[in-house]
Amino acid sequence: EPPVADPAVKPHYPTLPVITQNEHLYETFGGKEGLTALMDDAMNRWLANPRTRPFFANADQARIKDLLVKQFCVIMHGPCTYDGRTMAEAHRGMNVSEGSFYALVEELQVAMNKRHIPFNAQNRLIAALAPMHRDIINNTK
Numbered sequence: 851e852p853p854v855a856d857p858a859v860k861p862h863y864p865t866l867p868v869i870t871q872n873e874h875l876y877e878t879f880g881g882k883e884g885l886t887a888l889m890d891d892a893m894n895r896w897l898a899n900p901r902t903r904p905f906f907a908n909a910d911q912a913r914i915k916d917l918l919v920k921q922f923c924v925i926m927h928g929p930c931t932y933d934g935r936t937m938a939e940a941h942r943g944m945n946v947s948e949g950s951f952y953a954l955v956e957e958l959q960v961a962m963n964k965r966h967i968p969f970n971a972q973n974r975l976i977a978a979l980a981p982m983h984r985d986i987i988n989n990t991k
């Protein structure tokens with residue numbers, strides 16, 4: 851089958867937004883220190899937002915923040931290991947709605963803006979997180 855380069859001929863299939871090492875996202879986010887501060891702020895916002903508060907109010911917030919830092923660090927090719935559960939395991943039976951999912955992402959965006967994370971870098975992270983919605987929203991698997 852010959853290669854078809856013309857986008858008018860070849861349909862634009864969605865590609866996975868995989869973050870590469872040469873993007874240096876981990877450094878852009880301020881390393882472990884920056885990610886830890888980001889998660890502290892984000893968790894406070896999730897606890898203040900009525901769409902996300904019910905999920906986090908009685909959860910082990912310190913543990914979740916620690917695992918989020920590790921997860922984001924791994925996604926950004928930082929020197930970390932993620933030792934939490936899969937997203938499907940962690941959010942199964944939680945009844946997270948689409949609205950709650952986007953509320954969580956929006957509060958994360960506010961927290962990133964507060965830390966002056968460049969918009970392009972923010973979007974790279976959000977793009978990497980977005981496919982997780984399948985395992986999180988209304989997950990009864």
Ligand code: HEM
Binds near residue numbers: 901905936952
């Ligand atoms: C892309 C979005 C999300 C990411 C990357 C994410 C990531 C994580 C991670 C890494 C954990 C820890 C895993 C573990 O407990 O072993 C976790 C747990 C948790 N997440 Fe999410 N999450 C997302 C969306 C949400 C949403 C939308 C909600 C609710 C509004 C939510 C509520 C929770 C709760 C309550 C826990 C703790 C579960 C427990 O302790 O049993 N998450 N999440």
